[in-house]
Amino acid sequence: MGRFIVRRVLQMGFVMFAVSLLTFFIFNVIPNGDPAVRMAGRQPTETQIEAIRKEWGFNDNIFVQYFTMMKKVFTGDLVSYFTQLPVGDEIVKGLPRTLSLAIGAALLWMFVAICFGLYSAMRAGKFADRFLTIIALIGISMPVFWIGALMNYYLGYKAGLFPNGGYVEFSKDPIDWAYHLILPWTALAILFIGFYSRVLRSNVLDTINEDYVRTARAKGLTERQIMVRHVLRNSLIPIVTLWGLDFGAVVGGGAILTETVFDLQGVGQYAADAVGQLDVPPVLATTLFAAFFIVLLNAVVDIVYAYLDPRIRLQ
Amino acid sequence: MATEPATETTLQGPAAWEAEAEREHVHGLGPWKLGLRRLRRNKIALLFGFLFILLVAACIAAPLWADKVAKTTANANHLSDTITVDGKEKNVVGLDGVPVGPQWWKADGKFFLGADRNGRDIMVRLLYGGRNSLEIGVVAAVITTILSIILGLVAGYFRGPADVVIRALLDVMWSFPVIILGVALGVALALGGLKLGPIKLAGDSLAIPIFIIGLVYVPYMARPVRGQVLSLREKEFVEAARAQGAGPIRIMFTEVLPNLASTMIVFFTLLIANAILLEAALSFLGAGVQPPSPSWGTMIDEGVDRIATAPHLAVVPGVMLVLTVLSLNVFGDGVRDALDPRAKVRLER
Numbered sequence: 212m213g214r215f216i217v218r219r220v221l222q223m224g225f226v227m228f229a230v231s232l233l234t235f236f237i238f239n240v241i242p243n244g245d246p247a248v249r250m251a252g253r254q255p256t257e258t259q260i261e262a263i264r265k266e267w268g269f270n271d272n273i274f275v276q277y278f279t280m281m282k283k284v285f286t287g288d289l290v291s292y293f294t295q296l297p298v299g300d301e302i303v304k305g306l307p308r309t310l311s312l313a314i315g316a317a318l319l320w321m322f323v324a325i326c327f328g329l330y331s332a333m334r335a336g337k338f339a340d341r342f343l344t345i346i347a348l349i350g351i352s353m354p355v356f357w358i359g360a361l362m363n364y365y366l367g368y369k370a371g372l373f374p375n376g377g378y379v380e381f382s383k384d385p386i387d388w389a390y391h392l393i394l395p396w397t398a399l400a401i402l403f404i405g406f407y408s409r410v411l412r413s414n415v416l417d418t419i420n421e422d423y424v425r426t427a428r429a430k431g432l433t434e435r436q437i438m439v440r441h442v443l444r445n446s447l448i449p450i451v452t453l454w455g456l457d458f459g460a461v462v463g464g465g466a467i468l469t470e471t472v473f474d475l476q477g478v479g480q481y482a483a484d485a486v487g488q489l490d491v492p493p494v495l496a497t498t499l500f501a502a503f504f505i506v507l508l509n510a511v512v513d514i515v516y517a518y519l520d521p522r523i524r525l526q
Numbered sequence: 527m528a529t530e531p532a533t534e535t536t537l538q539g540p541a542a543w544e545a546e547a548e549r550e551h552v553h554g555l556g557p558w559k560l561g562l563r564r565l566r567r568n569k570i571a572l573l574f575g576f577l578f579i580l581l582v583a584a585c586i587a588a589p590l591w592a593d594k595v596a597k598t599t600a601n602a603n604h605l606s607d608t609i610t611v612d613g614k615e616k617n618v619v620g621l622d623g624v625p626v627g628p629q630w631w632k633a634d635g636k637f638f639l640g641a642d643r644n645g646r647d648i649m650v651r652l653l654y655g656g657r658n659s660l661e662i663g664v665v666a667a668v669i670t671t672i673l674s675i676i677l678g679l680v681a682g683y684f685r686g687p688a689d690v691v692i693r694a695l696l697d698v699m700w701s702f703p704v705i706i707l708g709v710a711l712g713v714a715l716a717l718g719g720l721k722l723g724p725i726k727l728a729g730d731s732l733a734i735p736i737f738i739i740g741l742v743y744v745p746y747m748a749r750p751v752r753g754q755v756l757s758l759r760e761k762e763f764v765e766a767a768r769a770q771g772a773g774p775i776r777i778m779f780t781e782v783l784p785n786l787a788s789t790m791i792v793f794f795t796l797l798i799a800n801a802i803l804l805e806a807a808l809s810f811l812g813a814g815v816q817p818p819s820p821s822w823g824t825m826i827d828e829g830v831d832r833i834a835t836a837p838h839l840a841v842v843p844g845v846m847l848v849l850t851v852l853s854l855n856v857f858g859d860g861v862r863d864a865l866d867p868r869a870k871v872r873l874e875r
Contacts, residue, residue: 464703501703
């Protein structure tokens with residue numbers, strides 16, 4: 212087990228390194244990406260540009276530039292080219308917002324998807340099942356920023372039921388915090404509710420025919436006990452795996468669109484703004500931040516799986 | 527007292543399958559015939575498949591609508607024009623900058639679904655935008671499929687070092703935040719285009735979003751393909767081919783590839799749907815199709831900015847996009863159930 216964890220962590224390190232290298236070089240190879248020209252403002256003179264190049268080290272060997280930038284990532288000294296603000300501070304500022312959005316939405320989609328999936332499976336082939344299937348498919352077919360914008364307009368602006376975007380800190384007013392996040396949570400959760408309820412439905416239908424379920428029924432357990440203790444518990448394993456992976460993906464960039472639509476000013480929105488300006492330091496930092504969450508949750512899921520199923524460790 | 531007729535015994539397991547085979551006359555039918563038969567019985571999937579064909583046909587017929595009905599083009603502005611509705615003159619774009627909403631047939635088909643802030647006809651833009659969105663979706667799905675098949679075949683068949691390298695590559699791609707990568711490439715390339723040796727692309731070329739989207743979904747498809755190849759290469763028919771002296775390339779293409787066909791078909795449908803969604807997301811963040819070229823994504827983006835004064839600008843392209851993606855998803859689902867009911871195909875993010 213220990214060796215498996217070590218190997219998995221080394222793999223994590225390799226992927227993170229490759230991601231950082233790729234991000235850095237994409238931005239240095241791409242044409243019209245010369246930051247010195249864009250930092251110098253309108254109609255800069257050649258000497259101004261040259262001075263900026265010197266000051267920011269753009270004349271150094273590209274590998275030297277990469278190492279200086281990576282060193283700054285670890286020491287937290289990374290500074291944006293354009294706003295001149297420290298990148299680390301901005302990410303720390305955005306992190307609670309992104310996590311509030313992701314955790315709330317993840318709990319919401321898991322809960323609703325279990326209800327939908329279980330109900331759908333128990334009524335398999337009947338009207339309720341067909342209806343929920345169509346709803347789930349509509350859910351996975353909607354762009355999150357579109358449904359988010361419509362919700363914001365019709366429920367927030369027109370009906371006045373919800374605040375029109377923005378974020379309130381949890382420590383200031385927990386109720387207002389949740390009130391501001393209800394629409395973003397819902398918008399983000401819709402897609403996953405569609406996926407999870409369908410996966411759960413098919414897992415439950417697979418499990419229902421297992422021998423141990425028949426045994427449970429023969430023992431005279433109630434239908435409710437069978438469903439919760441025997442069927443649901445076993446059908447949930449693959450869902451929980453997906454949940455881990457998707458949570459990582461949402462924190463690591465999946466929430467960009469939701470954050471932008473509802474103006475939550477989280478890490479995702481920061482990344483989107485930085486990318487729009489081709490501002491390399493924040494882009495590199497947010498990409499690494501995002502990749503870290505994706506890779507971390509992937510590794511955690513793998514390790515938990517290896518713990519539960521020893522065969523995986525040997526692969 | 528008359529005896530009750532014996533109740534029909536319910537069969538389970540292989541006995542039930544045999545009974546079903548007897549009833550349905552499926553003895554001797556190949557998997558494709560069986561799949562087609564199952565698909566034909568799934569009326570909902572067929573209905574949505576038909577809907578998709580209708581939507582595609584409508585987009586192909588875009589010039590027809592533009593010339594004959596709306597009498598304008600996708601990018602023509604009608605800022606200071608007026609239309610006659612119920613005998614009254616009406617500004618296409620009001621003095622307060624608010625464009626007219628859907629007119630349906632009231633103005634003889636002009637501004638059927640309203641105008642945008644430049645007085646452009648939404649219906650015409652919707653159809654031409656659909657052409658762009660569908661083109662991106664289909665071509666990106668083709669690219670993803672080809673790349674995934676090649677990578678999956680090579681990794682799964684040769685195993686060893688090739689597998690290690692390809693798996694590492696897929697891991698890195700998998701861990702890259704999709705939207706950040708897409709937007710980064712999109713913004714950077716839109717600025718200056720791309721000049722890589724003989725390849726030259728203009729900044730507003732459709733090839734840029736196509737290329738980005740095609741690349742992004744590769745790990746999602748290549749991983750399951752590799753897994754399938756790993757198990758297929760141990761099958762007896764592959765061994766037989768090898769015993770006959772067939773080389774690896776020949777085995778990969780004539781023995782293994784045909785067995786991947788049902789996976790490919792299912793993935794392809796779902797890939798188109800997801801590529802269209804990703805195009806919309808990239809365009810929303812300003813890195814997809816570059817204005818003034820219409821696409822459903824750019825139209826939603828423009829609409830969301832003006833949702834408070836003219837909600838139809840966001841609602842119309844969104845509904846069209848959802849209908850298209852939904853029809854592909856439902857149809858793809860039906861195809862999967864028909865060809866390989868146990869396959870767990872899942873794309874997302």
